[in-house]
Amino acid sequence: MIGREIKVFAPATISNIACGFDIMGFAIDYPGDELVLRVVEKKGVKITKITGDAGKLPLEAEKNTAGMALIKMLEYLNVGFGVEVEINKKMALGSGLGSSAASAVAGVFALNKLLEKKLTKKELTEFALKGEEVASKAIHADNVGPCLYGGFTLIRGYDPVDIIEIPTPDDLYCTVIHPEIEIKTSEARALLPKEVELKKAITQWGNVGGLISGLYRKDYDLISRSLNDVIIEPVRAALIPNYYEIKNAANNAGALGCNISGSGPSIFALSIREETANLIGDAMKSVVDAMKVESTVYISKINKKGPRVI
Amino acid sequence: MIGREIKVFAPATISNIACGFDIMGFAIDYPGDELVLRVVEKKGVKITKITGDAGKLPLEAEKNTAGMALIKMLEYLNVGFGVEVEINKKMALGSGLGSSAASAVAGVFALNKLLEKKLTKKELTEFALKGEEVASKAIHADNVGPCLYGGFTLIRGYDPVDIIEIPTPDDLYCTVIHPEIEIKTSEARALLPKEVELKKAITQWGNVGGLISGLYRKDYDLISRSLNDVIIEPVRAALIPNYYEIKNAANNAGALGCNISGSGPSIFALSIREETANLIGDAMKSVVDAMKVESTVYISKINKKGPRVI
Numbered sequence: 001m002i003g004r005e006i007k008v009f010a011p012a013t014i015s016n017i018a019c020g021f022d023i024m025g026f027a028i029d030y031p032g033d034e035l036v037l038r039v040v041e042k043k044g045v046k047i048t049k050i051t052g053d054a055g056k057l058p059l060e061a062e063k064n065t066a067g068m069a070l071i072k073m074l075e076y077l078n079v080g081f082g083v084e085v086e087i088n089k090k091m092a093l094g095s096g097l098g099s100s101a102a103s104a105v106a107g108v109f110a111l112n113k114l115l116e117k118k119l120t121k122k123e124l125t126e127f128a129l130k131g132e133e134v135a136s137k138a139i140h141a142d143n144v145g146p147c148l149y150g151g152f153t154l155i156r157g158y159d160p161v162d163i164i165e166i167p168t169p170d171d172l173y174c175t176v177i178h179p180e181i182e183i184k185t186s187e188a189r190a191l192l193p194k195e196v197e198l199k200k201a202i203t204q205w206g207n208v209g210g211l212i213s214g215l216y217r218k219d220y221d222l223i224s225r226s227l228n229d230v231i232i233e234p235v236r237a238a239l240i241p242n243y244y245e246i247k248n249a250a251n252n253a254g255a256l257g258c259n260i261s262g263s264g265p266s267i268f269a270l271s272i273r274e275e276t277a278n279l280i281g282d283a284m285k286s287v288v289d290a291m292k293v294e295s296t297v298y299i300s301k302i303n304k305k306g307p308r309v310i
Numbered sequence: 311m312i313g314r315e316i317k318v319f320a321p322a323t324i325s326n327i328a329c330g331f332d333i334m335g336f337a338i339d340y341p342g343d344e345l346v347l348r349v350v351e352k353k354g355v356k357i358t359k360i361t362g363d364a365g366k367l368p369l370e371a372e373k374n375t376a377g378m379a380l381i382k383m384l385e386y387l388n389v390g391f392g393v394e395v396e397i398n399k400k401m402a403l404g405s406g407l408g409s410s411a412a413s414a415v416a417g418v419f420a421l422n423k424l425l426e427k428k429l430t431k432k433e434l435t436e437f438a439l440k441g442e443e444v445a446s447k448a449i450h451a452d453n454v455g456p457c458l459y460g461g462f463t464l465i466r467g468y469d470p471v472d473i474i475e476i477p478t479p480d481d482l483y484c485t486v487i488h489p490e491i492e493i494k495t496s497e498a499r500a501l502l503p504k505e506v507e508l509k510k511a512i513t514q515w516g517n518v519g520g521l522i523s524g525l526y527r528k529d530y531d532l533i534s535r536s537l538n539d540v541i542i543e544p545v546r547a548a549l550i551p552n553y554y555e556i557k558n559a560a561n562n563a564g565a566l567g568c569n570i571s572g573s574g575p576s577i578f579a580l581s582i583r584e585e586t587a588n589l590i591g592d593a594m595k596s597v598v599d600a601m602k603v604e605s606t607v608y609i610s611k612i613n614k615k616g617p618r619v620i
Binding site for chain 1: 329330331332333334464465466467472474476502503504505506507508511512513514515516517518519520522523526532535536541
């Protein structure tokens with residue numbers, strides 16, 4: 001093992017998907033994080049380099065999502081070696097695209113690839129979540145799940161973590177716009193209501209049922225009718241200037257639905273043709289440009305495979 | 311048309327299905343209501359006879375669920391005839407098995423069968439809901455939907471009513487026990503919290519996603535893990551003496567899950583073998599017998615067809 005090296009990519013993920021707050025997410029082909037992992041004699045985890053983070057991420061392994069995930073995984077494996085890790089962040093931090101989950105997943109996926117006796121995705125999930133916890137201060141699997149499994153995933157519950165892979169229709173495209181405004185996940189969390197109206201909760205779980213049915217049936221109309229959030233979006237929209245203008249632009253350009261990605265500020269829209277996905281990107285960007293805010297648009301199919309060796 | 315007569319059966323339904331409060335239900339083969347409909351010259355709806363209701367149901371058409379459903383349907387059709395209806399209630403009123411929905415569905419299904427130009431199930435749903443409203447004072451489609459469509463149905467939303475048929479695995483059996491205690495739907499509704507913890511709502515919609523996925527995948531383990539209700543059951547269980555003892559008896563006898571049917575007092579349990587379904591019935595009945603409460607047990611496969619001509 002000593003001296004072996006591997007380079008991997010782990011994708012960005014869109015969590016919540018409108019109605020599925022905290023329980024659903026999907027992976028996209030692009031962007032994502034890259035990670036190089038080397039097996040070394042010295043036990044433990046050493047992060048040798050991080051690029052693309054504008055110096056914001058800590059090199060101390062136990063404060064880094066990939067680092068902590070690998071620490072937990074090595075502890076479990078109880079092996080006679082350690083790892084050195086180099087992380088290349090290929091998406092902005094705090095963008096709402098599951099950046100911290102991507103690094104954690106990249107780490108455990110890379111190490112697993114080098115093992116003779118591979119761990120299951122379920123086991124890797126547990127370690128990646130320990131890493132993700134470093135960044136989000138709470139266990140949320142709606143980025144780690146889709147990042148590791150690919151496609152649409154449902155986090156049915158947490159005791160234990162129960163990840164269900166939902167079929168991903170081939171025709172789906174995702175358009176993401178990342179306006180360069182800062183939203184702290186912790187602030188976005190603080191905005192959440194502690195209690196919600198039962199009536200709204202019923203509307204929400206009807207839509208969850210509809211979205212999941214729509215994905216199983218490849219019923220794009222049903223997916224579109226279900227892509228609504230009556231609980232979280234009304235609160236978090238306030239964090240993104242002109243959010244509803246951006247959303248309307250996406251819907252008018254032909255989106256099946258448009259909503260906040262994770263805790264934002266990125267906004268995603270689903271559609272079923274590449275041409276439409278491009279039009280949606282242009283339409284959203286026009287609104288953000290008019291605000292004199294920098295932004296990046298990503299257009300991608302749904303990533304069905306999760307992380308990969310590069 | 312005048313003089314034509316038809317006799318139909320419409321099935322009992324289990325609404326809510328644990329996690330799917332107000333949005334899910336399924337039909338069972340047995341029990342159900344029977345209805346005879348005759349086309350007569352005189353316009354309007356006349357209920358000639360109701361049996362099996364212990365004299366509790368009104369003969370006035372506009373106060374009867376089947377009567378009102380047919381009034382609305384005839385108004386819409388704007389035809390030159392009326393109907394006479396005889397209703398044979400084959401299940402107890404207020405049992406939590408969708409008795410009022412069954413009569414309403416039986417009425418519109420019967421009339422539709424006699425029409426040359428048939429209405430769609432979607433159209434029939436609207437009229438049946440108008441009938442159901444007479445009894446429940448509110449529009450709830452989680453009994454009408456499965457009664458009319460058969461199998462498991464999701465009511466995604468209400469504006470307009472959006473009923474999604476969910477695949478029904480062949481192996482499923484349903485055991486129902488109806489303990490003869492009275493629960494008024496209006497009282498059961500009054501108990502409902504106006505607000506629920508966001509955390510619990512998230513657990514609930516995770517389970518809705520899991521239940522629907524389990525039905526699509528025929529994954530009985532997943533169905534079982536998802537058959538939980540953290541919001542309504544804790545409140546309504548108090549209306550049914552020894553509810554948790556009955557539920558534990560069902561689960562110990564091999565149920566995938568057990569919960570309150572509709573607003574109770576009936577309790578349903580799902581399982582995947584007829585033998586198990588019978589054992590569950592025995593186990594639940596033992597608990598109720600020990601309470602010196604009369605009860606009826608129904609064991610049935612899931613009814614995939616909805617109403618039928620008999």
